[in-house]
Amino acid sequence: MRRLRRAVVLAVAALVAAGCGGHAAAPPSIPIGAPADPESQLVAQLYASALRFYGNPAHVVATDDPLGGLDAGDVRVAPGFTGELLMRLAPESAARADVQVYRTLLSALPEGIAAGDYTTSAEDKPAVAVPERTVEAWGGSDVSAVARRCGDIAIGAVASAPRPASLATCELPEPREFPDDDAMFEALRVGRIDAAWTTTAAPDVPPEAVVLSDKTSLIRAENLVPLYRRNELTESQVLALNEIAGVLDTGSLSDMRRQVAEGTDPGLVAGRWLEEHPLGVGN
Structure with missing residues (x-):
């Protein structure tokens, strides 16, 4: 009995020591998939910066097929443009307006993949x-x-x-x-x-x-949207991705692309933009 009590005390002491003096393991970095071209890397870096803004480690992975990587579990987030994604998943769709394209895309997503908010003020069609x-x-x-x-x-x-x-x-x-x-x-x-x-x-x-403007949606919408693996991100991480939709506009996207075309690193461009347009302010 004495030996049993001693073992229990030692076990409890070990747990207390681990709780008081130990350090919690850092959460794993979230892989974000994007093609290797600078414009796609810029978009991915925007979403990586949004995750980091709220304390979530994230990194960008270059891949020729982000959607395939997302489906296979190689990446957990894959940004893209709504119209291009819809053409891949439902090429017969006649949707053209931004809301219509987004809603149709949601219904065409593979099982296990979800979509965040799309950028209503930022497009590249x-x-x-x-x-x-x-x-x-x-x-x-x-x-x-x-x-x-x-x-x-x-x-x-x-x-x-x-x-x-x-x-x-x-x-x-x-x-x-x-x-x-x-x-x-x-x-x-x-x-x-x-x-x-x-x-x-x-x-x-x-x-x-x-x-020329396109007031009657003669050309299919192309708005940014983050796709992610369902049930593998926390609610706060999904909210971080969604906040890009509230602050990014077409003019900012164009200006950032200009900087990247001039040779500035996409991650640096995305980070600077987020510093000038902090998330959670007025959203």
Whole structure:
């Protein structure tokens, strides 16, 4: 009996010592998957910075297939653009407006994967740029003006850049392809083309070009959204991801992309932006 009491005392003492003098193990870092290109790395670093802002270790993992990595459990968060994700998961969907695209995406997500809030004020979808003289001639600055002229427009695009084949019922002519944005916008400036495909968050649209609005959602929405593995993040970690949606806008995304294009590290750009736009303030 005496030996038993001694063993119990020693066990209790060991537990007390562990509780008083021991250090809790640091939580594991949350892997965030993104392709290796600088723009995708920037987006991933934004969400990693949001997690770190609230004390959650996080790091970015370069992967060619973030959604596949998320499904396999190799990463726990995978940011993406709503329209691109929807095209992969439900390519037959006709959704175009941002809310419609997001809701359709939610219903198409694989089992075990959830989506956070999407950035209602930040998008990067295909857009049409025209010279100021064209806006005056058309009497408007909406992409519906392109749809009304449909096959009569000579439009340019950088090779491999995403762009829709149609605007509503308007089947667009094949664009003239250029090796880079500089060559395309020079052709637009001198009148060799009437319009040019760009994106709403492109950092290199010249000031003399006007990016047409899309008030009737003729072009599918592309808003940022964080996908994550269901039941593997805490509620506070999900809230941290969601806070990006409350502070990021298209202008900020474009400016950060410009800095990255100029050679600044994506993680540094994301961290600086978060310092200037702290989460939880006014949200």
